Amino acid sequence: MSRLAPPVSDSDHRAGPDGARVTLVEYGDYECPHCGRAYPIVREVQGRMARRLRFVFRNFPLSEAHPHAEHAAETAEAAGAQDKFWEMHDALYEHQETLEDPDLVRLAKKLGLDAIRVEQDLAAGTHADRVRQDFRSGVRSGVNGTPTFFINGIRYDGSWDLDTLLDALEEAGEKAVPPARVG
Amino acid sequence: MTATSALPAGTAAPDFSLPSTPDQKVRLSELRGRPVILAFYPADWSPVCGDQMALYNEVRAEFTRFGAQILGISVDGAWCHAAFARDRKLHFPLLADFEPKGEVARRYGVYRAGDGFCERSLFVIDSDGIIRWSYVSPIGVNPGADGILAALEKLSAGKEKR
Numbered sequence: 001m002s003r004l005a006p007p008v009s010d011s012d013h014r015a016g017p018d019g020a021r022v023t024l025v026e027y028g029d030y031e032c033p034h035c036g037r038a039y040p041i042v043r044e045v046q047g048r049m050a051r052r053l054r055f056v057f058r059n060f061p062l063s064e065a066h067p068h069a070e071h072a073a074e075t076a077e078a079a080g081a082q083d084k085f086w087e088m089h090d091a092l093y094e095h096q097e098t099l100e101d102p103d104l105v106r107l108a109k110k111l112g113l114d115a116i117r118v119e120q121d122l123a124a125g126t127h128a129d130r131v132r133q134d135f136r137s138g139v140r141s142g143v144n145g146t147p148t149f150f151i152n153g154i155r156y157d158g159s160w161d162l163d164t165l166l167d168a169l170e171e172a173g174e175k176a177v178p179p180a181r182v183g
Numbered sequence: 184m185t186a187t188s189a190l191p192a193g194t195a196a197p198d199f200s201l202p203s204t205p206d207q208k209v210r211l212s213e214l215r216g217r218p219v220i221l222a223f224y225p226a227d228w229s230p231v232c233g234d235q236m237a238l239y240n241e242v243r244a245e246f247t248r249f250g251a252q253i254l255g256i257s258v259d260g261a262w263c264h265a266a267f268a269r270d271r272k273l274h275f276p277l278l279a280d281f282e283p284k285g286e287v288a289r290r291y292g293v294y295r296a297g298d299g300f301c302e303r304s305l306f307v308i309d310s311d312g313i314i315r316w317s318y319v320s321p322i323g324v325n326p327g328a329d330g331i332l333a334a335l336e337k338l339s340a341g342k343e344k345r
Contacts, residue, residue, distance in 0.1 A: 139329065142329040
């Protein structure tokens with residue numbers, strides 16, 4: 001059984017309460033078409049479970065297969081450095097077909113970010129280490145493609161269509177003790 | 184479904200020589216002196232992003248940190264492998280266990296006779312040619328790379344102690 005390592009911490013991008021009984025972690029790639037299909041499903045799950053769910057996203061760019069995935073991931077991190085990680089995360093999945101560098105900078109501008117800084121971050125690889133760190137943690141946790149999900153720290157090998165994923169999350173919630181607060 | 188039993192840790196890895204391209208062969212014993220990862224998989228051309236070989240391609244740098252060489256093996260022919268490797272931009276050898284079909288997989292205990300292809304199975308072989316870890320994954324589940332890396336880590340820790 002593959003387990004998430006390291007566990008979710010303060011340095012992760014988290015949406016939803018840290019005290020939620022269920023944590024869904026996704027290792028994803030912004031250029032991956034399967035992740036693109038999973039994106040609205042995760043959004044729907046978040047909407048339905050509301051405060052009972054914490055969602056975490058970690059980068060797993062498959063750069064050989066997807067030439068724009070690395071810079072897209074770094075752009076999300078660059079937006080995170082300006083406190084708009086999730087806005088950029090959503091925008092990237094909603095514009096998967098246009099992920100060239102100028103497109104990324106345009107998205108940053110559209111979201112009201114300091115786009116020049118984003119451009120500089122990309123050029124300097126400011127967030128490349130963070131992305132690499134996510135990738136390595138994914139490999140060690142048993143990520144076997146994208147997207148890979150973990151529910152309360154255990155790799156989820158089931159189907160991620162809406163109903164199946166919701167059922168799995170609800171079931172995990174029934175079994176779970178509320179997690180200790182992230183310190 | 185045919186039950187298989189993969190060679191366990193501690194067994195000497197059976198030597199073999201298999202085509203890596205239509206005109207080149209790889210002999211296992213020629214790789215002595217460094218760890219080798221044998222990744223048996225059922226077939227080329229499985230779906231893109233969840234593909235096991237594509238994953239190992241991306242994780243290559245992590246294997247290289249341990250000086251390890253990864254070899255993919257399936258019953259597909261060398262021409263098929265060449266097309267697959269080119270399409271997926273794979274940067275490690277895919278070996279053709281094509282004639283006699285599945286012979287190497289049989290010797291490692293991972294051939295599914297009823298199906299005509301091999302198990303999704305992994306072997307980590309040390310620099311002296313001894314299997315140190317083996318694992319058979321459910322056929323539909325990509326085993327990922329965590330088990331391989333844990334085995335390589337253990338190998339290199341053992342070496343430092345010696």
